[in-house]
Amino acid sequence: AQSVSQHNHHVILSEAASLELGCNYSYGGTVNLFWYVQYPGQHLQLLLKYFSGDPLVKGIKGFEAEFIKSKFSFNLRKPSVQWSDTAEYFCAVRPPAGGYQKVTFGTGTKLQVIP
Amino acid sequence: EAQVTQNPRYLITVTGKKLTVTCSQNMNHEYMSWYRQDPGLGLRQIYYSMNVEVTDKGDVPEGYKVSRKEKRNFPLILESPSPNQTSLYFCASMGTGRGEQYFGPGTRLTVT
Numbered sequence: 001a002q003s004v005s006q007h008n009h010h011v012i013l014s015e016a017a018s019l020e021l022g023c024n025y026s027y028g029g030t031v032n033l034f035w036y037v038q039y040p041g042q043h044l045q046l047l048l049k050y051f052s053g054d055p056l057v058k059g060i061k062g063f064e065a066e067f068i069k070s071k072f073s074f075n076l077r078k079p080s081v082q083w084s085d086t087a088e089y090f091c092a093v094r095p096p097a098g099g100y101q102k103v104t105f106g107t108g109t110k111l112q113v114i115p
Numbered sequence: 116e117a118q119v120t121q122n123p124r125y126l127i128t129v130t131g132k133k134l135t136v137t138c139s140q141n142m143n144h145e146y147m148s149w150y151r152q153d154p155g156l157g158l159r160q161i162y163y164s165m166n167v168e169v170t171d172k173g174d175v176p177e178g179y180k181v182s183r184k185e186k187r188n189f190p191l192i193l194e195s196p197s198p199n200q201t202s203l204y205f206c207a208s209m210g211t212g213r214g215e216q217y218f219g220p221g222t223r224l225t226v227t
Binding site for chain 2: 106
């Protein structure tokens with residue numbers, strides 16, 4: 001069964017600091033990878049996704065993630081965070097085969113950005 | 116506007132009193148899911164549906180029921196709620212061939 005690990009549970013940064021959130025997955029085959037963001041009191045929204053091709057994926061609001069197949073990782077990065085990036089971030093993985101394929105979420109990383 | 120709606124958004128109830136949380140999507144998506152979100156545990160899938168009349172258990176189905184009589188609706192039913200079902204619940208939908216899910220606004224349920 002697939003699983004997702006997010007080792008950083010709570011990250012505190014000052015504005016303008018660089019961000020990197022770790023995500024590792026375990027699955028033997030090809031996967032689709034996602035990062036979702038949940039702003040306080042809101043629902044999850046897609047930040048970016050990787051299906052195939054260029055392993056460096058750019059998402060909304062200046063976020064990017066790099067898929068490193070050899071490391072089973074899909075870390076999320078942002079060069080300079082803003083106070084408005086305070087949110088919880090979830091990594092998710094899904095096998096890409098046809099039909100419905102279960103999406104597995106990590107436990108989330110809470111990011112707090114201090115002005 | 117493409118969206119997933121849930122009702123109610125907040126619900127406080129007592130142990131054993133049956134309740135239903137509704138979920139509706141207007142994107143003609145085949146796949147719909149229910150998740151619960153608990154601190155430190157992330158999102159755990161309760162049930163999912165691949166199409167009308169096709170449903171299956173997720174990771175934590177005990178104490179929940181679902182139905183999919185229409186493509187757009189996927190209600191979550193708690194026949195006899197218990198305090199350990201106090202949680203934040205999200206409904207999500209996904210189109211065929213896609214991978215990203217669209218989430219509803221969430222339902223915060225408290226069972227006393």
